[in-house]
Amino acid sequence: MTYLFNDSAKFADELIEGYAAAHRDKILRVDGGVIRRHKARPGQVVVVIGGGSGHYPAFGGFVGHGLVHGAVLGNVFAAPSAQQICQVAQAVSVGGGILFCYANYAGDVLNFNQAQKRLRSAGLDVRSVVVTDDIASASLDENHKRRGIAGTLPVFKAAAVAADAGKSLHEVACIAAEANDRVRSLGVAFSGCTLPGATKPLFEVMRGKMEVGMGIHGEPGLSRIDAPSADGLAQLLVDKLLAETPATVKSLAGARIGVILNGLGAVKYEELFVVYRKIDQLLAARGLIIIEPVVDELITSFDMAGVSLTLFWLNDELEQTWVAATDTPAFHRGTIAHVASVIENDVSTTRYQDVYPVKPGSTESQVAARVVLAALEAAHNAVEEKLEELGRLDAIAGDGDHGLGMQRGLAAAVEAAKQALVTQAGAGRVLIAAGDAWSDRAGGTSGALWGVMLRNLGNVVGDDNKPDASTLTAGVAAALEGVMNLGKAKLGDKTLVDVLQPFSAALATGVARNLSMVDIWTAAADIAEKAAQATQNLTPRIGRARPHAEKSIGTPDPGAVSMALIICAVDKVIRAHCS
Numbered sequence: 001m002t003y004l005f006n007d008s009a010k011f012a013d014e015l016i017e018g019y020a021a022a023h024r025d026k027i028l029r030v031d032g033g034v035i036r037r038h039k040a041r042p043g044q045v046v047v048v049i050g051g052g053s054g055h056y057p058a059f060g061g062f063v064g065h066g067l068v069h070g071a072v073l074g075n076v077f078a079a080p081s082a083q084q085i086c087q088v089a090q091a092v093s094v095g096g097g098i099l100f101c102y103a104n105y106a107g108d109v110l111n112f113n114q115a116q117k118r119l120r121s122a123g124l125d126v127r128s129v130v131v132t133d134d135i136a137s138a139s140l141d142e143n144h145k146r147r148g149i150a151g152t153l154p155v156f157k158a159a160a161v162a163a164d165a166g167k168s169l170h171e172v173a174c175i176a177a178e179a180n181d182r183v184r185s186l187g188v189a190f191s192g193c194t195l196p197g198a199t200k201p202l203f204e205v206m207r208g209k210m211e212v213g214m215g216i217h218g219e220p221g222l223s224r225i226d227a228p229s230a231d232g233l234a235q236l237l238v239d240k241l242l243a244e245t246p247a248t249v250k251s252l253a254g255a256r257i258g259v260i261l262n263g264l265g266a267v268k269y270e271e272l273f274v275v276y277r278k279i280d281q282l283l284a285a286r287g288l289i290i291i292e293p294v295v296d297e298l299i300t301s302f303d304m305a306g307v308s309l310t311l312f313w314l315n316d317e318l319e320q321t322w323v324a325a326t327d328t329p330a331f332h333r334g335t336i337a338h339v340a341s342v343i344e345n346d347v348s349t350t351r352y353q354d355v356y357p358v359k360p361g362s363t364e365s366q367v368a369a370r371v372v373l374a375a376l377e378a379a380h381n382a383v384e385e386k387l388e389e390l391g392r393l394d395a396i397a398g399d400g401d402h403g404l405g406m407q408r409g410l411a412a413a414v415e416a417a418k419q420a421l422v423t424q425a426g427a428g429r430v431l432i433a434a435g436d437a438w439s440d441r442a443g444g445t446s447g448a449l450w451g452v453m454l455r456n457l458g459n460v461v462g463d464d465n466k467p468d469a470s471t472l473t474a475g476v477a478a479a480l481e482g483v484m485n486l487g488k489a490k491l492g493d494k495t496l497v498d499v500l501q502p503f504s505a506a507l508a509t510g511v512a513r514n515l516s517m518v519d520i521w522t523a524a525a526d527i528a529e530k531a532a533q534a535t536q537n538l539t540p541r542i543g544r545a546r547p548h549a550e551k552s553i554g555t556p557d558p559g560a561v562s563m564a565l566i567i568c569a570v571d572k573v574i575r576a577h578c579s
Contacts (some may be wrong), residue, residue, distance in 0.1 A: 001194040001198075001201075002198075002303070005197065006334030007403075008196040008197030009404075009407070009524075010195045010534045011053075011076060011197075012053040012073065015046045016029065016033070016053070016060065016073055018035055019034070019056075019060055019142070019154065019329075020073070022329075023329040023352075024037070025037065025419070026217055026328065027060070027063050027064065028200075029068075030048065030091045031084070032060075032072050032081075032083070032085065032086075032087040032091075033050065033070060033072040033073040033080070033090075034070070034071055034073065035063065035092050035129060036063055036064055036070070036092070038065065038165075040069055040163075041092060041094065041166075042095060042096075043096045044094060044164070044166060045096045045099060045158045045162075045172045045556050046070065046089075046090060046093060046094060046097075046098055046099070046166070047070075047074070047098075047099045047101060047156065047160045047163050047172070047207050048068065048098055048099070048100055048101070049062065049070075049100075049101050049102055049152075050071055050072030050073065050074070050079075050080050050102055050108070050158055050577075051072075051074065051079065051080070051102060051108060052075060052078045052079060052083075052443070052444075053073055053299065054077050054195070055216060055299050055300050056300060056330075057299075058152065058153075058179040058298065059072070059073060060329075061328060062153065063329075064326070064328030065325070065326065065327045065328070065336045066325050066326030066327060066328070066333070066334075067156060067157055067160050067285075067326050067328045067331060068160045069160070069163075070088045070089070072084050072085045072088045072351075073243065074086050074107075074403070074443040074444065075404075075442070075443050075444070076186070076404075077195070077217045078107065078417040078447070079108040079112075079444045079447075080111060080443050081442070081447055081448070081451075082111045082112075082113055082115040082327050082439065082440075082451075082489050083366065083436070083440040084440065084443070085111060085112055085115035086118055088341045089115065089124070090119075090124075093124060096169065097124070097125035097127070097169030098119070098124060098125070098126045098466070099111050099127055099128070099129065099131050099172050099173055099176065099408065100115070100116060100126065100127070100129070100157050100168075101128070101130075101155060101156055101176055101180040102128075102131065102152075103130070103131050103133045103152050103323075104130045104131060104144075104145075104148050104450055105147060105148070106107040106445045106487070107444040107446075107448065108443055108460040109130065110448040110486060110487060111443065111444075111448050112296065112446060114358060114486070118149065123141065125168055125169055127170075127178040127186050128190075129150045129159065129180060130148070131148035131182060132144060132147070132187040133144075133149060133150070133152070133155075133183045133184055134147040134148065134149045134185050134187070134215075134243050135184055135185065135186050135211075135240065136186055136187070137213065137222075142387075143401060147186055147215060148310055149182035149185045149262075149299060149310075150216075150262040150298055150299045150310045151180075151184065152299065153298055153299070153311070153320060153331070154179055154183055154258055154318075155179045155180050155183060156323075157322065158179035158321040159172055159175060159176035159179070160179075160285070161320070162175045162176075162321065166409060172415060174351045175317065175318075175321070176317065178310070178315075179321070180182045180246070180314070181246060181248075182246050182312060182313040182318065183312045183313070184244050184246075184310070184311050184313075185241075185260075185308050185309065185310060185311075186213065186241055186309055187213065187215075187241050187262075187264065187307065187308030187309075188206065188211060188212050188213075188214065188308070189210070189211040189264065189265065189305065189306030190209075190210055190211075190227060190267075190306060191204070191216040191305040191426070192205065192304060193264075193301045193303050193304035194302065194303060195400065196573045199486045200235050200243070202219075202395045203211065205224070206270075208226060208227055208228070209227055210224070210225055210226070210227040210233075210268050211223075211306075212224070214304075214306060216264070216299055216300075216301045216349065217401075222248065228280040230271070230275045230278065231278045231366065232309070233275055234275050234276075234278035234279045234282060235282065237279070237309040238283065238309070238397065240281045241309060241338045245313070246313050247314070248315075249404070251287075251462055252288055253286070253287030253288075253290065253494050254287060254289065255287070255288050255313065256288075256313075256314045256319060257283070257289070257290060257312060257313055257314060257315060258292065258293070258294075258311075258322045259283070259293040259294070259310070259312070260292075260293070260294045260295075260296075260298060260306045260308075260312070261276045261293070261296075261308075261309055262296065262297065262298045262299060262304035262307060262309075262310065263297040263300070263307055264297075264299075264301050264304040264305070264307060265297070265301055265303050265304045265305070265306075265310045266303045266304060266305035267305055267572060269295070270338050271443065272295050272307065273295060276286060278291070278514055279309065280293070284397055285528070290518060291314060291319060291322060292322065293322065296331075298330075298331070299552060301487070307323055312441055326339075334401065348577060359463070360423070360426070361424065361425055361426015361428070361429065361464070362461075362464050363464035364428060365427050365428070365462070365463045365464060365465065365466065365467075366421075366555050367427070367459075367466070368427035368467055369417075369420070369425055369426055369427040369429075371427075371574075371577045371578070372417060372430045373414070373418065373421060374576075375569070376413050376414045376434055378479050378567045378569040378572060378573050379565075379566040379570060380410040380411060382565050382569035383403065383406045383410055383562060383566070384407060384561075384567065386408055387402070387403040387404070388403065388562075390402050390403030390406065390561065391403040392556050393556065394558040401444070402558040402559065403558075403562075405442045405446050405447060405550070406446060406513045406562050408442045409437075409439070409441055409446065410449060412437040412438055412441030413438040413454070414434070416433045416436070416437030416438075417430045417433060417434045417436065419433070422431040424552070425463070426430060426462065426464075427458070427463065428458040428461040428462040428466065429458065429463055430458075431455070431461060432454065432458035434453060435452070435453065435457075435458065436455065437452025438450050439452075445487070445559075446559060446562075448486065448487075449483050449486065449559075452479070452483060452536060453479035453482060453500075454479070454481040455482070455508055456475070456478040456479045456482040458493070459475075460478050460559075461475050469516070469517045469520050470518065472511075472517070473504070473507040473511050473520075474572025475498070476503065476507055477504050477507075477508070479505045480500050480501060483496070483497060483500060490537060493539065493540065494538040494539065494540040494557045494560070495540075495559055495560065496558050496559040496562075496563040498531055498535050498557065498564060499532050499535075499560045499563040499567070500528075501530065502527050502531045503524050503525075503527060503528040503563075503567060506527045507521070510524060517572060517574060517578045518575050518578055518579050521570070521571050521574045521575075522574075524566050524567075525570075528568070529564045529565045529567075529568060531560070531564070532557075532563065533556055534556075535561075536554055536555055537553070538553075540555060540557070
């Protein structure tokens with residue numbers, strides 16, 4: 001468990017502050033994350049990585065000479081927001097293009113894709129390579145669905161070395177993609193991890209048992225077996241990874257590989273070395289040549305007791321990136337010969353910000369804006385009351401942080417709405433400001449989705465007129481369209497779309513019947529609540545819950561539940577203000 005913290009909601013911000021202070025000779029904190037203290041050469045490609053906090057040394061520990069130029073750091077186990085990503089990218093960009101490289105999780109994909117789109121529209125050349133090394137999370141035929149775990153390090157390193165060598169953005173992206181094609185990982189766990197402020201771990205493992213194929217966000221494994229001896233574990237990991245040798249490797253005998261034995265947080269280094277002893281023997285017996293192996297904690301999961309093994313199948317070019325000198329706060333190799341110019345402490349970065357009108361809203365719209373604030377406050381209170389339940393639902397097949405993410409996002413949305421009201425904003429601008437703040441503060445999948453929902457709703461509502469039932473119905477339809485376009489979810493995938501779609505349809509039916517605003521929303525809210533509970537019968541087809549589909553059956557989707565919870569909270573506000 002996490003013993004030392006102040007406020008669990010501020011844990012990520014405070015750990016980043018302390019980390020940057022401890023390593024100020026190598027890194028500099030900027031809005032959204034950390035960057036190299038030493039400047040990249042003008043005109044070169046820069047590599048930006050990122051992910052949720054709680055995995056130290058990933059991701060900030062990989063910033064420095066021989067590794068990446070910047071890392072975007074989200075909340076605990078939550079993907080960073082698109083705004084955070086844009087800010088870090090702009091802070092390190094030197095005109096040669098930006099490569100985003102990150103692990104394949106739904107929230108990271110959503111937010112990095114959004115950031116890439118925004119930066120491209122601003123004239124920057126940006127590309128992405130997504131790491132998919134975890135063999136347990138999808139079959140080889142669907143390897144594009146696999147998660148990224150400790151195999152992220154060799155991919156990050158390959159990209160960064162190529163960038164610092166002066167290669168073009170296209171070349172850097174190709175080298176990173178080749179590295180990803182040649183890396184395979186598998187992890188096991190003997191216990192779950194406990195988030196700051198939580199009273200119990202995200203999942204529990206019976207003494208004497210072991211989860212195979214767990215995720216780094218506290219997701220339980222895909223199977224549970226009797227815990228083997230150290231040699232037995234080494235045999236299991238090696239056998240399963242060698243069964244997935246890349247097709248480009250024609251023979252094991254003489255093949256050169258990088259090896260990473262990664263501790264997930266609670267397994268001690270002495271234990272890791274006992275396991276590695278056997279791994280070394282097994283690989284050597286198959287004729288493999290091990291190049292500069294790493295036995296360390298490189299991508300952790302708080303206090304999870306577990307390990308992962310990564311095999312990196314080298315070619316001549318990738319071997320050079322693997323052995324290249326590196327000097328970061330968390331990873332060292334060889335000696336760095338050249339030190340570039342230093343970025344001063346008072347460096348300032350321009351906050352990336354979408355621009356929307358700042359003119360005051362009409363009198364009617366300003367009145368409606370105050371109702372929007374009341375609705376956001378009611379939604380925040382409703383989520384606060386169900387915080388533990390939302391976390392419990394999410395932990396069954398996910399990482400257990402859904403309630404915390406919703407809480408952070410709604411708190412930020414309420415504060416942004418209050419600030420917008422001070423400027424005489426209309427209802428549309430209040431919704432947009434709230435959505436942007438929600439997305440930025442919450443991060444993760446839910447942050448990105450709720451951000452686009454409120455923004456699309458705000459664009460339809462506008463700042464000129466009093467929104468009526470038809471306007472709200474059109475706005476909810478636009479929110480649904482935005483979510484489906486961004487998240488690629490469809491009805492039946494076991495997501496919040498399974499609530500938002502029937503809710504939107506029910507609103508349209510009420511408008512067609514010429515019912516009052518109150519009657520329309522109340523009837524649709526009842527349908528939303530029933531739709532949320534009905535998701536317990538669905539099998540998840542996308543997102544973090546997909547690898548644990550069977551465990552999810554019989555439990556409603558947490559995103560669907562929180563959606564219905566908010567719709568019902570807003571129903572009370574509408575009945576109070578619009579009857």
